[in-house]
Amino acid sequence: MTIGKKLQERRKELNLTQGEVAEQLFVSRQAISNWERDKNYPDLETVIALSDLYQISLDILLKEDQNVVKGIQKTMNRKLWGPLFYSVTGVSILICLLVDFILSHRLTWSVIVLLSLVSLDVLAFLFGKRNNWSPVVLVGGSSILLIGFLSLLDRVLLWSNYIRVSFFLPVALPVSLVWLALIWLVMIVHLRMKWSVYYSLSILFLLGIVGGFLTNIIVESEPLWFSVVTSAFPCLFLGILFSFLGNYFTLPNEEGR
Known part of the structure; x- marks a missing residue:
């Protein structure tokens, strides 16, 4: 029996809903559903919390499922990749700002890089937390981020003299709204x-x-x-x-x- 089936059966034995378990573990109900369907695995800290909540030993919970250790390891690896990704983008931003200032004695193209990488970081954070947030929150956050990014990019390009006429209101905003409406x-x-x-x-x-x-x-x-x-x-x-x-x-x- 997989760990997902064990979690589902034990939750039902305790007469708990997915929502009630999610509240006690500070995760989304979707995360509980994903674990019970073996779509992904909780991290080691959450497995221990589940063991305490369901009053079931780790040995019983983990044995027989050969994929669970690999799944937990993948979950832990994703937690390590996140800070590494943010660190790399942060260093990249600093290098671009420094090089741009040294060459131009002011900030020009590096502001575009800054804006792009910060937006990428926010987007990565949103989808990195997809198990904790509903699809509505994810799509809503991404929609706001897209429109905000295009608006700021328009301002930065005008400020840097890369363009002479604003493109946000006549082109970028209506095109974005069309595709966001479809999504x-x-x-x-x-x-x-x-x-x-x-x-x-x-x-x-x-x-x-x-x-x-x-x-x-x-x-x-x-x-x-x-x-x-x-x-x-x-x-x-x-x-x-x-x-x-x-x-x-x-x-x-x-x-x-």
């Missing part, structure tokens, strides 16, 4: 239908044909028909591809309790 629509459908993520990706790419058409209108592509066709074919191909994949791979329904 939010697909996410809502996915959460309601609870089907394979491949089907949702298929819908997203098929809707991408409409998104590409609206994008080409906003950016005033010339000729319009050629731009629409060239953007529609990849979306159509990917939509069909993920539809076929959805026939072979399914996303298990989340445990209701």
Whole structure:
């Protein structure tokens, strides 16, 4: 029996819901669901906390599942990679700022690098905590981050004299809103239908044909028909591809309790 099945059975024996366990462990209900479905594993500290909460020994909890130690090790490795990633981006920012200031005696292109890497760090943090936050929080945070990044990038490019006319309001904002609307629509459908993520990706790419058409209108592509066709074919191909994949791979329904 896998550790996920053991956790699920013991939780039900204690008459606890996933939400109640999540509150006591300070994680999301989605995280509990993922552990019980063996989609991923808790880290070692959380395994010990689960052992105490469920009043079950670590020996009973961990034995028979040969993949659990590897899974816990992968979880611990991800915790190590996070600080390393932030450290590398932080050092990169400092080096770029220093080089730019030495060469130009003021900050120019390095501000763009700074803005890009900080946004990347925030995005990595959001998805690194995906087991603790709901999809709505993740997509919402990413949406705000995208619009904020484009707005700040527009200001920085103007300040650095890389561009002379603002692109945010006439182009970047409406294009972003079109694609964010499509992503939010697909996410809502996915959460309601609870089907394979491949089907949702298929819908997203098929809707991408409409998104590409609206994008080409906003950016005033010339000729319009050629731009629409060239953007529609990849979306159509990917939509069909993920539809076929959805026939072979399914996303298990989340445990209701």
